[in-house]
Amino acid sequence: MPEHIPIIKLIEAMNEQPIAFNKHYVFLGCGINGALMLSQLVYWTARTKDRDGWVYKDHHEWTQETGLTRKEQHTARKTLKSLGFISEKKHGVPPRVFFRVERENLYKALIEYSATTTSIQLCHTEQLNVPNGTIECAEQHNHTCHTEQLNVPKGARNTENTTENTTDINLGASAPEQPKKFSAKKFLIENGVSEKTAQEFIDLKNKKRKTITDRSLKIIFNQAIEAKLSNERVFQIIVLRGWESFKAAWNWAETNAEIEQLENPQATPNPDQPAAPVFKGVAKKFKGMSND
Structure with missing residues (x-):
């Protein structure tokens, strides 16, 4: 039906730039908006050409990519900085705000969080419009990862960022020591x-x-x-x-x-x-x- 073609094209256009969302960041104290912004920053950190991991995005780009308003972005940034998960710096004329994920702090918080969560819960991932290959689910032992997806494009599961790490783990002589449970x-x-x-x-x-x-x-x-x-x-x-x-x-x-x-x-x-x-x-x- 020709009259439906514009609607179909609109829907296809809406699915061209989906967003990865890691729900576990919410439980680290980031909140929904903070978790959304952090998820997107983690995604772009793996793709930045800056050797120190800095990523530049103005508030218009953040709104276009995440749907967050300028006020929501400001609140999310404040939360992420207070948790030590991101750093910001201004550079250039006029000054532009650059962002960097403080991965050491983030990974430490995730390890602490994982100590209070079962493996099945960690592998249960909810995603909203996952972009080209950003589903990353750590498989431990023989647990199966269960994934719930909304508008996940075909081939969204991509291990390009984890293949090398997985290979290194498989070559290890013994499993890493499990962190002590936090009391x-x-x-x-x-x-x-x-x-x-x-x-x-x-x-x-x-x-x-x-x-x-x-x-x-x-x-x-x-x-x-x-x-x-x-x-x-x-x-x-x-x-x-x-x-x-x-x-x-x-x-x-x-x-x-x-x-x-x-x-x-x-x-x-x-x-x-x-x-x-x-x-x-x-x-x-x-x-x-x-x-x-």
């Missing part, structure tokens, strides 16, 4: 968080089905320093507020005042400053978190 509770206790508060935090994350890594905890520790709070107090606030993380810029002061009042009920209030209200149920919940 969030032990790590929290070692950094000044009480056992009860640590368990409350872990239970909260498990309820939300969120992964806990030492990198995500270190970010919270750094924010505690910025807020001039102890690690114990910060995680008490997180549990009481039901937060997934903590930022010094967030509105935590009122909750902190409530905990202070509960810990020091005999303290003389400042006559010039009204006492912070204690919400119903906070005292009961806090009592279960405090040390015996």
